[in-house]
Amino acid sequence: MKPLLLASSNPGKLREMLSLLEGTGVQLITPHQIGLDLVVEETGMTYAENAAVKAQAFAHASGLVSLADDSGLEVDVLGGLPGLRSARFAPQPGATDADRRAYLLERLCSLPRPWQAHFHCTVALAAPGRPVRFTDGDCFGEIIPDERGSQGFGYDPIFFIPELGKTMAELSMEEKNQLSQRTRRAVMATPVIR
Secondary structure (H helix, E strand, O other): OEEEEEOOOOHHHHHHHHHHHOOOOEEEEOHHHHOOOOOOOOOOOOHHHHHHHHHHHHHHHHOOOEEEEEEEEEEHHHOOOEHHHHHHOOOOOOOOHHHHHHHHHHHHOOOOOOEEEEEEEEEEEEOOOOOOEEEEEEEEEEEOOOOOOOOOOOOHHHEEEOOOOEEHHHOOHHHHHHHOHHHHHHHHHHHHHO
């Protein structure tokens, strides 16, 4: 099996990627497994730029083909915010996921519903000495004012998918793998390394 380094230190992202890519015939490796403690600053102006810089940094540091993503929640009535800054949206330093959700709902409370939104994700696959490859996708839904579910992270408890009648945080990992913007794109990227 060819090794693939999942270029993230985010436990939620790693759980999703490991679950989806299981059984693909690729040896999945986390940074922790190889003793790689790498922090890559997301300074890009696009999801692709951020995903590429992470994938390339991990590929360079490890010598392994590396898969990274950058994703964000885009809310229509906020002109696409929080977008690229989804993980850093709340104004206070050291904000938690709960802080970010609360801040988003505070920004939305005076605006008419439904609060249409989508998660956008760009996945980058980098191998030493080769061009970076990309794929991306979106998952559409709406923001709701009350948190539901405990299976997700980030904005998942307030991201509602009307056709399923559930938030992302209420979905099982199997359901999320069938729907998720990140994992759907990761599966499409894996044949590149074979």
